Each structure stands twice: as C-alpha cells, then as structure tokens.
Amino acid sequence: MRSTADDLTTRARIRDAAIGLFGREGFSRATVRAVASLAGVSPGLVIHHFGSKAGLREACDQHVLAQTATQGREKADPGSTGRLIQDYLNNPDQYTEEIAYIRRSLGDESDAGDAFFDAVVKQCQDIIHTGIEAGTIRKFDDIRSVAVVIASNSLAVLMLGRHLSRSLGVPAPEPNGIAPDLLRQLTLPLLEIYTHGFYSDPRFLNAAREALEENNANNGREHAP
Amino acid sequence: MRSTADDLTTRARIRDAAIGLFGREGFSRATVRAVASLAGVSPGLVIHHFGSKAGLREACDQHVLAQTATQGREKADPGSTGRLIQDYLNNPDQYTEEIAYIRRSLGDESDAGDAFFDAVVKQCQDIIHTGIEAGTIRKFDDIRSVAVVIASNSLAVLMLGRHLSRSLGVPAPEPNGIAPDLLRQLTLPLLEIYTHGFYSDPRFLNAAREALEENNANNGREHAP
DNA sequence: ATTCGCATTGAACAAGTGTTTAGCGTATGA
DNA sequence: TCATACGCTAAACACTTGTTCAATGCGAAT
Numbered sequence: 001m002r003s004t005a006d007d008l009t010t011r012a013r014i015r016d017a018a019i020g021l022f023g024r025e026g027f028s029r030a031t032v033r034a035v036a037s038l039a040g041v042s043p044g045l046v047i048h049h050f051g052s053k054a055g056l057r058e059a060c061d062q063h064v065l066a067q068t069a070t071q072g073r074e075k076a077d078p079g080s081t082g083r084l085i086q087d088y089l090n091n092p093d094q095y096t097e098e099i100a101y102i103r104r105s106l107g108d109e110s111d112a113g114d115a116f117f118d119a120v121v122k123q124c125q126d127i128i129h130t131g132i133e134a135g136t137i138r139k140f141d142d143i144r145s146v147a148v149v150i151a152s153n154s155l156a157v158l159m160l161g162r163h164l165s166r167s168l169g170v171p172a173p174e175p176n177g178i179a180p181d182l183l184r185q186l187t188l189p190l191l192e193i194y195t196h197g198f199y200s201d202p203r204f205l206n207a208a209r210e211a212l213e214e215n216n217a218n219n220g221r222e223h224a225p
Numbered sequence: 226m227r228s229t230a231d232d233l234t235t236r237a238r239i240r241d242a243a244i245g246l247f248g249r250e251g252f253s254r255a256t257v258r259a260v261a262s263l264a265g266v267s268p269g270l271v272i273h274h275f276g277s278k279a280g281l282r283e284a285c286d287q288h289v290l291a292q293t294a295t296q297g298r299e300k301a302d303p304g305s306t307g308r309l310i311q312d313y314l315n316n317p318d319q320y321t322e323e324i325a326y327i328r329r330s331l332g333d334e335s336d337a338g339d340a341f342f343d344a345v346v347k348q349c350q351d352i353i354h355t356g357i358e359a360g361t362i363r364k365f366d367d368i369r370s371v372a373v374v375i376a377s378n379s380l381a382v383l384m385l386g387r388h389l390s391r392s393l394g395v396p397a398p399e400p401n402g403i404a405p406d407l408l409r410q411l412t413l414p415l416l417e418i419y420t421h422g423f424y425s426d427p428r429f430l431n432a433a434r435e436a437l438e439e440n441n442a443n444n445g446r447e448h449a450p
Numbered sequence: 451a452t453t454c455g456c457a458t459t460g461a462a463c464a465a466g467t468g469t470t471t472a473g474c475g476t477a478t479g480a
Numbered sequence: 481t482c483a484t485a486c487g488c489t490a491a492a493c494a495c496t497t498g499t500t501c502a503a504t505g506c507g508a509a510t
Binding site for chain 1: 331373392410
C-alpha cells in the first residue's frame with residue numbers, strides 16, 4: 001500500500017517520518033529536529049513545507065486518519081470487518097505506524113481522533129443494524145449505546161495493547177504494537193462473551209436495572225435542598 | 226479522603242499540584258514551573274524536594290497508583306466492585322484527578338501504569354474465580370484471557386471517556402472526565418451484552434474457531450521458505 | 451543568645467525548543 | 481542565455497525547558 005522506498009516527494013518523506021515519530025513518541029515529545037533527521041533533511045525544510053509543527057501535525061492527521069476513517073466508512077458492509085482483520089493478520093507490519101498514530105490521536109484530544117472514533121462508532125452501528133435484520137445479532141433497545149460500547153471495547157485493544165501483550169506474555173514486536181498472536185489469543189474469549197455472555201444468569205442485569213431506577217428517583221430528590 | 230485545604234506539607238502540596246497537572250496535561254507537557262506556580266512556590270523548591278522532575282513523577286506514581294493498586298487488591302472480594310462504583314457515583318469529584326492521572330499512566334509507558342493494570346487484571350481474575358464457584362459467572366476455559374478482556378473493556382471507559390461522552394452527548398464536567406451519567410448510560414448496554422450476549426447464535430464463534438485452527442495450521446507452514 | 455539546619459527564593463545557566471533568515475544551487479521557462 | 485522560482489541548508493534567534501547556586505529568613509536546639 002505504501003511505497004517503501006525513497007521514490008516519494010521530500011514533503012511526503014517528511015510527513016511519513018513525522019507519522020512514525022508522532023506515533024512512537026507522541027506529539028509533544030517528538031521534536032521537529034528529530035523528524036527532520038529521520039527524513040534526512042534540515043529542520044528548516046520541515047517548517048518550509050508545513051509552516052509550523054502544528055501544520056505538520058495537521059498534515060499527518062489528514063493523511064492517516066481522514067483516509068482511514070473514509071476507508072472504514074466505505075467498506076461498511078458488515079462482512080468486511082472480518083476481512084479487514086484478516087488483512088491485518090496477514091501483514092501487520094504495514095499498519096503498525098498508522099495504528100500507533102491513531103492511538104496517540106485518540107489519547108490526545110484532537111479533531112482527527114474525534115473523527116476516527118465517530119467513524120468507528122458509525123461503522124459499529126451499521127453492523128448492528130444489519131446484524132439485527134439478518135438475525136445474527138440480538139435485538140437491543142438502545143442501539144446507539146451498544147454501538148458505543150462495542151466500539152469502546154474494540155478500541156481498548158488499541159489503547160491498551162501494550163498492557164495486554166505484557167499481561168498475557170505475548171511478545172510484541174515493538175512497544176505498544178499489537179502482535180497478531182495477541183489478537184488471536186483474545187478473539188475466542190471475546191467472542192465467547194459476545195456469544196454466550198459473561199454472567200450465567202440475569203441476576204446482575206436485573207440488580208443494575210433496579211439500582212439505576214432507584215438512583216434516578218434519588219436524583220430527582222437530590223436537587224432539592 | 227483528601228484534605229482539601231492548605232493544611233498540608235509544602236511537599237505534599239507540590240505533589241498534589243503535580244498529580245493534577247500531570248493528569249490534565251500529561252507528563253511531558255506539564256512543566257516544573259507550572260507545577261510550582263500551581264502550588265504557589267518557586268520552581269527551585271520543587272527540585273529541592275524531589276530532586277528532579279522524574280523524581281516528582283515517581284512520588285506522584287507512588288502516591289496515586291501504588292496506593293490505588295494495593296487498595297484494589299485488598300478489597301478483592303467480588304462484591305466490593307459494585308460498592309466501589311457506587312462510591313464513585315456518589316462523589317465523583319473526589320476521584321477525577323486520580324482517574325486522569327491513571328489514564329495518563331496507562332497511556333504513557335510507566336512501571337506504575339503496568340502495576341495498576343496488573344492489579345486490575347488480578348482483581349478481575351479473582352472475581353471470575355469466585356463467580357464461577359458461586360455459579361453467577363459462566364465457566365471459561367481460559368480464565369486468564371477472559372480476565373484480561375474484561376479488564377481491557379473496563380479500562381476502555383477510562384481511556385476513551387472523552388470520546389464516549391462526546392459520542393453519546395453526555396456533558397462531561399471536564400475534558401477526559403467521566404461523568405456519573407455516562408456510567409449510568411453505559412451500564413445497562415454493557416450488562417445486557419455480558420448477560421445475554423451480543424450475537425444471537427454461535428455462528429461467529431464457531432467461524433472464528435475454525436478460522437483460527439486453519440490459521441494455526443498455515444502458520445506452521447509459513448515458517449518454511 | 452547564638453548557632454545550626456532547613457525551607458525557600460530569585461537569579462542565573464546550559465541545553466533544547468520552534469522558527470526565521472539569508473543564501474546557495476539547480477532546474478525551468480522566457 | 482538569463483532570470484526566476486523553488487528546494488534546500490546552515491546559522492542564528494528568541495524562547496522555554498530542567499536544573500543549579502548563592503543568599504535569605506526562620507524555627508529549634510545548645
């Protein structure tokens with residue numbers, strides 16, 4: 001997908017170097033000088049091409065996230081998610097930089113991160129709608145909230161990949177990277193929960209329902225002195 | 226729990242100011258000068274008390290995380306989780322700074338963040354064991370992995386709280402804060418999934434099982450040229 | 451009362467930061 | 481052929497960063 005060699009514009013080379021470094025170090029720790037040296041150019045040239053460090057970041061945001069989000073929205077047919085994951089499992093190295101960058105964008109508050117998260121939620125929502133029609137997904141009252149929960153659970157792997165790897169003893173090729181083996185090990189437990197549930201009976205669900213209703217009632221009273 | 230006024234040691238006041246700022250801005254963006262001014266002291270005094278910025282961070286780590294992790298491990302009887310959440314719902318403002326700090330620690334790579342994550346996993350594991358014995362939680366083959374998944378899903382709320390609030394339109398009192406209303410809105414969807422599942426039949430689970438076995442077989446071959 | 455120790459400050463330092471500027475070379479179009 | 485524009489660099493600038501240091505004040509111990 002990405003041209004590996006230096007057949008790129010200098011501008012593009014700088015941008016790619018920045019994407020890598022921003023993902024690895026975070027926006028504030030990554031310096032213009034480091035980006036420049038990584039791209040094999042002078043610091044001045046970075047500014048010349050992007051106006052400022054913030055401008056460079058915007059260019060990176062647009063290149064990684066806008067693209068990824070659009071991509072995800074286009075292939076929003078539910079079957080493609082499996083294909084997408086399969087694609088990642090087959091050649092994960094190609095996506096590591098993008099993934100690291102997205103992780104940083106979701107953590108930092110940035111418009112690009114917001115857009116990406118919203119795109120994921122929208123995709124989940126579409127999948128749920130289609131799944132309910134097809135009868136493969138249970139009917140939910142509040143589809144929107146369920147979509148957000150599913151998105152949150154899914155992106156957790158991205159945000160906490162480092163800890164998941166560490167905790168399960170799955171070696172990660174690089175810090176914060178998500179090894180294919182990690183995904184493989186997490187798939188079945190997650191799908192078991194998603195299929196048969198985690199609790200064995202509706203006790204907790206009912207208890208929570210009651211507690212929430214009671215809490216709502218209390219809330220009404222709390223606002224009076 | 227925390228003394229609100231200035232009846233604290235100067236050292237403690239600096240540390241608390243740092244915890245707040247580190248949580249809000251992140252470790253690298255928060256400057257020694259900003260911490261000092263927030264605590265109403267000179268920058269030199271910060272260094273005098275903690276040796277260096279890294280030393281200050283270590284002190285904060287120890288105060289917030291080590292404490293929290295230990296606390297969690299001690300009250301590891303499964304019922305206490307509900308009480309802990311209830312406690313948070315009743316007075317959330319008291320914990321916002323700690324939560325922000327923990328979020329930063331989990332995102333940044335730090336020993337303190339590692340310890341916290343491990344503590345959460347361990348607590349999940351204990352809960353699952355106890356729950357299985359009591360018959361409230363389904364029997365799982367790979368309890369360890371399930372614990373990691375549950376921990377990951379739970380901490381996702383912490384890591385992505387900002388996006389969850391935004392996406393659901395629940396106003397958050399401060400950026401990256403987790404409003405009680407948000408938790409309330411997420412509880413039922415999550416518990417529904419955890420109780421009745423997300424998929425309506427084991428189709429996806431079985432498909433994944435087959436795909437993984439096939440993939441494993443392929444993996445064996447892939448290592449040969 | 452004097453000395454000691456410690457909390458505390460203000461100013462300074464050295465390194466690193468993003469950014470500016472002047473100038474170099476080279477290709478392109480007139 | 482010349483001029484123009486542009487990619488690009490080296491050096492410098494202004495500022496922020498973490499940290500140091502000498503000096504001050506103050507409370508407690510002798």
